Amino acid sequence: MNFQRPFAMLRKELLHISRDPRSLALALAMPVILLLLFSYALSLDVDRIPTYIIDHDKSSDSRSLIEQFKGSRYFSILGYPDTYDTAEYGIGRNECLLVVVIPKDFARDLAERRPQPVQLLLDGTDSNTASIARGYSESVVTSWTAQRLRVKIPVEARVRVWYNPTLESRNFIVPGLISVILMIISALLTSLTVAREWETGTLEQLLSTPLRTAEIIAGKLGAFFILGVADALIALTVGILVFHVPFRGSFIFLGVATAVFLMGAFSWGLLLSSIADTQLQAFQLGMLSSFLPAFLLSGFIYAIENMPPIIQVATYLFPSRYFIAILKATFLKGLGFAELWPQLLALVLYAVIVSVLAMRRMRSKVA
Amino acid sequence: MPDTMVTLRNLVRRFGDFVAVDNVSLDVAKGEVFGFLGPNGAGKSTTIRILCGLIAPTSGTAKVAGFEVGPESEQIRRHIGYMSQKFSLYDDLSVEENIEFFGGLYGVEGERLQQRKQYVLEMAGLTTKRNEITAMLAGGWKQRLALGCAILHEPPVLFLDEPTSGVDPIARRQFWDLIYGLSEAGSTIFVTTHYMEEAEYCNRIALMYKGRMIALGTPSELKRERNLPSMEEVFIQSIEKEDAKEEAKA
Numbered sequence: 078m079n080f081q082r083p084f085a086m087l088r089k090e091l092l093h094i095s096r097d098p099r100s101l102a103l104a105l106a107m108p109v110i111l112l113l114l115f116s117y118a119l120s121l122d123v124d125r126i127p128t129y130i131i132d133h134d135k136s137s138d139s140r141s142l143i144e145q146f147k148g149s150r151y152f153s154i155l156g157y158p159d160t161y162d163t164a165e166y167g168i169g170r171n172e173c174l175l176v177v178v179i180p181k182d183f184a185r186d187l188a189e190r191r192p193q194p195v196q197l198l199l200d201g202t203d204s205n206t207a208s209i210a211r212g213y214s215e216s217v218v219t220s221w222t223a224q225r226l227r228v229k230i231p232v233e234a235r236v237r238v239w240y241n242p243t244l245e246s247r248n249f250i251v252p253g254l255i256s257v258i259l260m261i262i263s264a265l266l267t268s269l270t271v272a273r274e275w276e277t278g279t280l281e282q283l284l285s286t287p288l289r290t291a292e293i294i295a296g297k298l299g300a301f302f303i304l305g306v307a308d309a310l311i312a313l314t315v316g317i318l319v320f321h322v323p324f325r326g327s328f329i330f331l332g333v334a335t336a337v338f339l340m341g342a343f344s345w346g347l348l349l350s351s352i353a354d355t356q357l358q359a360f361q362l363g364m365l366s367s368f369l370p371a372f373l374l375s376g377f378i379y380a381i382e383n384m385p386p387i388i389q390v391a392t393y394l395f396p397s398r399y400f401i402a403i404l405k406a407t408f409l410k411g412l413g414f415a416e417l418w419p420q421l422l423a424l425v426l427y428a429v430i431v432s433v434l435a436m437r438r439m440r441s442k443v444a
Numbered sequence: 445m446p447d448t449m450v451t452l453r454n455l456v457r458r459f460g461d462f463v464a465v466d467n468v469s470l471d472v473a474k475g476e477v478f479g480f481l482g483p484n485g486a487g488k489s490t491t492i493r494i495l496c497g498l499i500a501p502t503s504g505t506a507k508v509a510g511f512e513v514g515p516e517s518e519q520i521r522r523h524i525g526y527m528s529q530k531f532s533l534y535d536d537l538s539v540e541e542n543i544e545f546f547g548g549l550y551g552v553e554g555e556r557l558q559q560r561k562q563y564v565l566e567m568a569g570l571t572t573k574r575n576e577i578t579a580m581l582a583g584g585w586k587q588r589l590a591l592g593c594a595i596l597h598e599p600p601v602l603f604l605d606e607p608t609s610g611v612d613p614i615a616r617r618q619f620w621d622l623i624y625g626l627s628e629a630g631s632t633i634f635v636t637t638h639y640m641e642e643a644e645y646c647n648r649i650a651l652m653y654k655g656r657m658i659a660l661g662t663p664s665e666l667k668r669e670r671n672l673p674s675m676e677e678v679f680i681q682s683i684e685k686e687d688a689k690e691e692a693k694a
Contacts, residue, residue, distance in 0.1 A: 079551075081548055081551060081553065082548060082549055082551075084548065085544075085545055085547075085548025085549055086548075086549075088545070088548070089534065089537065089541075089545045092536075092537055092541060093534070093536060093537075096536040096537070096577075097536065277530070277532065277535075278528055278529075278530035278531075278532040279532045279533070279534060281493075281498060281528055281532065282526070282528060282532040282533070283549070284497075284498055285496045285497070285498060285521060285524070285526035285528075285603075286521060286546070286549040286550060287518065287521045287522050287549065287550065287551070288549050
């Protein structure tokens with residue numbers, strides 16, 4: 078292998094990147110913007126649930142129950158309407174998610190140990206949030222009742238959450254996001270670069286020189302690899318320093334996995350650009366085939382185990398699935414090569430298969 | 445180096461049912477300026493692209509600089525310069541960066557690169573514009589820069605595919621002066637054009653029509669044989685004859 082030619086290619090690609098400040102800014106600012114957007118906007122945490130409480134009883138018992146709700150950080154009590162209608166209107170207008178209705182004679186029935194329902198009205202539009210709110214409010218009512226009646230609940234679940242004890246969604250969103258960002262940037266940028274050479278006719282010029290297809294690919298991959306690694310470092314730094322996501326694993330292992338993942342993503346971009354005839358096509362194919370799977374079929378936000386079997390099978394085809402597993406496990410669980418080698422192997426296989434396909438397609442396209 | 449720098453023997457290239465190059469045979473001698481003349485779609489570019497190893501022939505053989513197209517394409521690429529129809533340097537790179545890039549591809553480096561770069565800049569009249577972004581150059585300069593990048597490695601054979609299309613007449617004339625200079629220095633030049641006055645500049649011409657070579661010779665031979673005053677009339681008469689032959693067959 079001659080080194081001068083791929084090196085000339087690499088240098089040229091870096092010049093292209095430096096001549097286009099807008100895409101350079103985009104490539105480097107995108108990780109930060111996406112991280113900020115997603116980590117703040119895509120919080121799946123449910124707390125400070127806006128709540129109305131209707132107290133028909135107005136006894137010391139009902140006030141004590143209300144205090145229990147007020148004392149929990151999961152609820153934010155917005156008011157104490159007198160009528161049902163007002164509360165119902167509040168849910169309809171998105172003012173509150175939850176209405177707690179304490180019936181008349183609540184205290185009297187309680188004293189006589191007669192069962193007495195406390196009504197919880199929930200806005201089920203967002204089913205996920207509603208079921209979390211339901212769980213929180215039920216447990217408030219149960220624990221208050223146990224206290225009030227001085228009964229010890231005989232069997233009690235003692236919960237300890239591992240790896241992410243405070244259950245902050247940011248802790249799993251940030252590592253997953255790194256994979257989404259790298260996939261978009263690498264697949265999209267590479268697919269555009271070859272499509273551009275194809276469109277402007279420079280690819281034909283290159284092929285009339287002693288430059289080989291493999292050397293074109295090596296030069297381009299090299300240049301975008303530098304950009305991809307810069308992006309990965311930015312995302313990692315912002316995640317750890319700004320969002321305080323714990324990092325418990327080995328940087329070296331993650332570095333190796335990232336490099337392999339990037340090679341696979343770049344090859345995918347090359348494959349796309351060898352299929353697309355124009356930059357526009359390449360862009361559309363790139364968006365469709367990198368962004369969506371990286372987002373939806375990777376376990377980034379939606380657990381793969383909950384998907385229908387066919388979709389679960391489909392997730393194996395996309396490298397994001399393996400990389401996100403590696404990211405989450407190195408960040409939060411502190412796992413390394415010993416546990417994660419199957420995922421790493423999958424990424425290696427993906428990179429090898431796709432790069433061979435891309436090289437073949439490129440050759441047959443130019444010939 | 446052989447005396448015959450380009451050889452075509454029964455060269456055929458089909459795209460599906462369409463025959464782009466139909467059984468063409470010819471020889472180009474060392475140092476010749478050989479013109480490939482014909483209307484659009486006559487198969488000129490396809491022939492050049494086969495000779496540069498960019499596409500494979502359907503049948504027949506071709507040799508460039510003594511190497512066989514196909515099995516020895518890699519050798520051929522080291523010994524040719526190619527300028528395609530479309531301007532195909534990098535618009536966002538400077539003049540000098542384009543030259544250095546192609547130098548890197550052709551393995552021209554160090555002292556030799558400096559010399560060749562200087563030569564190309566002077567030849568193209570770009571010495572004072574060496575740091576300008578290529579997109580800013582006017583057509584004639586772009587054309588000469590593209591030629592310069594194609595001859596950095598001093599290739600014995602040069603393929604120029606409509607190198608002067610879209611360039612003003614003065615720049616076109618200057619470009620031909622450069623071609624003569626290269627030919628005098630021993631390069632073999634294979635050039636396609638559809639400008640009739642350019643045909644007169646060539647040492648020898650092949651007239652291409654619908655993939656077939658319908659005439660071959662020096663401009664004066666072709667005119668004398670048909671007793672016509674200009675290449676334009678030679679061209680029109682030959683094409684009309686071809687069409688008549690075809691109609692008679694049908």
